[in-house]
Amino acid sequence: MRVAVTGARGGYGRTLLAQLRHVSDQTAAVLVDPDTAGVRQMLLELGCAEDGMTVTDDRAAAEAAVHAGRIALVPGAEALPWGAVDVLVEATGRVDVGTAYAVRAIEHGVHVVMVSKEIETVAGIALHRRAAAAGVSYLPGDGDQPANLLRLLDWIERVGLEVVACGKSSEYDLVLDPATGRVRQLDVEIDAPSLAELLELGDDAAATLAARAEAVTGLKRSAAADSCEMTVVSQYSGYLADTESMHYPVARPDELADIYAERERGGLIAEPGAVDVFSMLRLPGEASFAGGVFAVVRTGDPVTWELLRSKGHVVSRDGSHACIYWPYHAMGVETPLTIAAATGRGAVAPQIPRAPAPHTLLAARASRDLASGTRLAVEGHHHEVAGVAPVMLPGSEARRGAAAYYLLGGATLRRDIAAGELIGLDDLDGVAPVALDAFADGFLRP
Template identity: 65%
Template sequence: MLLPHPDRDRSPLRIALTGANGGYGRTFLAQLACTPEILPAVLVDPDTAGVQAMLRDLGLADRATVAETAEHTAQIVAEGGIALVAGIEAIAWDALDVLVEACGKVPHGSAYAASALENDTHVVMVSKEVDTVVGAALHARAQASGLSYLPGDGDQPANLLRLLDWVAAVGLDVVAIGKAGEYDLLFDPATGVVTQAGETIDAPALRELLELGEDPRGTLAARADVVAPLKRAAAADSCEMTVVAMRTGTIADVESMHYPVARIDELADIYAAREHGGILATDGAVDVFSALRLPGEASFAGGVFAVVRTGDPATWEILRGKGHVISRDGRYACIYWPYHYMGVETPLTVHAAVDRRPAPTPHASTVLAARAVRDLAAGTELAVRGHHHEIDGVAPVMLDAAADATAYYLLDGARLLRDVPAGDLIRESDVDGIDLLARDLHREGRTLTTTHRGVTR
């Protein structure tokens, strides 16, 4: 049974979706069958044949036509069809209400979003990589034009911001916020094996480390040593948390984040101040943890959390009794949503964009930068590769925007002009080949005045 909702009664909204042939694109397009007020008018992807094949699976292929010009696209949309286009040149902006940007590439995504705003089209930004580089500038441009620029629901950044809206509305004092890494650590005590994303290691020592004990930081260090052969940190995690930090004024407690190996019921104890046995030196930190679970236990992969200070002890003991995650000393509580549903949730943001609903403003208070992890020679080609957004020889770090460093994702396709020793940050002047539009938007965003923790820049 499909329940009625007022959004089903609104006038049709025509959207363009970039990166249409990705996994996100499919989940979003599939969901639009249940939200008929949102029309997939223009699908943008260089692989138009792949998009056609996906549309056949979804039962939409008979409505789809490849268009090579904006005029042809406009005609297809006017006739109620779906235009498949390979690039920006064939987008007919006058036929659209909202751009859903999901291509994941900074040069292309920056160009799509900037062009949309120039053509009176709202932007839902799913490409978190793009947002970390140009989000502050694009949001300011959208505001100046009476348009929306919003991170897309269905991924951890927007979901965490939605959770924080609830936390702020009820008046809770935030200590730390964050998310789980993409893949849980599944430990089977019977075999002593840990599995993460299909990779397994022998880790029998975890049997004795399933409880935090009297020395939580020592336990966390021991767990990290046991699972050290597994790659748990990813640039994509730092990217997502930068999106949130830009909109909340939170900062990373350490530049590469802590990544504690943690069970869900421990989060309120772990993300506590150091003087209370936790790991935090900074109040209001953003972080990522590796969720440790046993067979049969629910997953936290895709989830988000907020650790808050408690108030009246009796109130929070009542809540502990109802199964909520409260620290052992009663000082902290963890509120969490253990999910995200990708494109299934994004219709929420499309409606919010058209309705011009208030949303947190991104400021260039944090920059996701790049630090060399080994000596890099002049002439080295830098490229973001793979699902985890790795740049060989470089680590992503979350820094105060005053740092003399350029944005991590601006380095994709760039070449080093000088030798960069291990430990150095990579600056804009160290490279050439940076996309000029993205560079200019990034500079624009970093020059906007912002107040961060009482300091105006």
């Protein structure tokens, strides 16, 4: 299988390219990135020979290089030889550019593995439909939380367990040093001495969670990337956010079965079948959950689950719920599984349901007053829009005029937007046409 990778210079691209060197039936054929010099240097670091690659901006030369057994490094779509590849791995993270790559791939009969979760929230439904009509695959890529959680849910539902809640941990753990009373999140530390007394959930879980949240108010715990990923899960699974900004409890893994029970049992969940994100609280030296996914299920037979509790499973204190989890993701190291599935040579892809649908819209709510004429940009590591909060709303809000969050990138406001208002499609000028068309196909057209 000949694989093309867009956004090849990024961290995800490197992890995938490093792994493809060890997968016998998959070959990195075309690498697309404006920084071709950077991609070339990366390949050299990974052990590729200088004469094993060709840097070119000419499509014919790129195709010739692939047929000669070399890796073609090209700066953009104009030089991508579609006839020389079998699978596109889209990893630009840019909705306008990445949607266009996926559309072109499908038109040329090339399977698509979608790594750019931002694109999934806007265009994934339409792209999946178009791929099915063209007889090619369109799959979310293993190695990030959305596809990994969908695989976990697939297993859970196939064995007949009932999901009450599912989700992931936020990207960065909260690491408490009880000796100093300080909490570290990456390279940021704050004083939170009260947390040392809140390590146990206690009899009043709601009060403990509220006190923990108060103790870490100085840290940023939510990110657009979290809402983006859980929107993808919702679109494929049909599970919905319990609240538009999710709960984000500060939690330890052995508490999840209690925390994500229904409210009448002392948990957070109003309606079973919720997606959510938690902030992991741990001590120095304890294993991380960052990158992991979970599902909380009803247990049924108490004897079975008491036996499983004794084998280390996370079971609620009253025995009614259990948490099943994978505490990791491995980025591109796992993506060869999806590449194989896309071509029918590997494991069955997630099937809950078989196609994404507009269950949830990742919408945009102004977090401060925004003036008419403001140009909006998706920026930073977490791909966020300044002054705008992502919110998870029913997909029907799109038909009422709400815009998808990641359609805002590069657009300009037509009117003043007050803090708290949803931003609508009619409020925007300059939305990327290819992304807007795919959004309309997925959310607005039958």
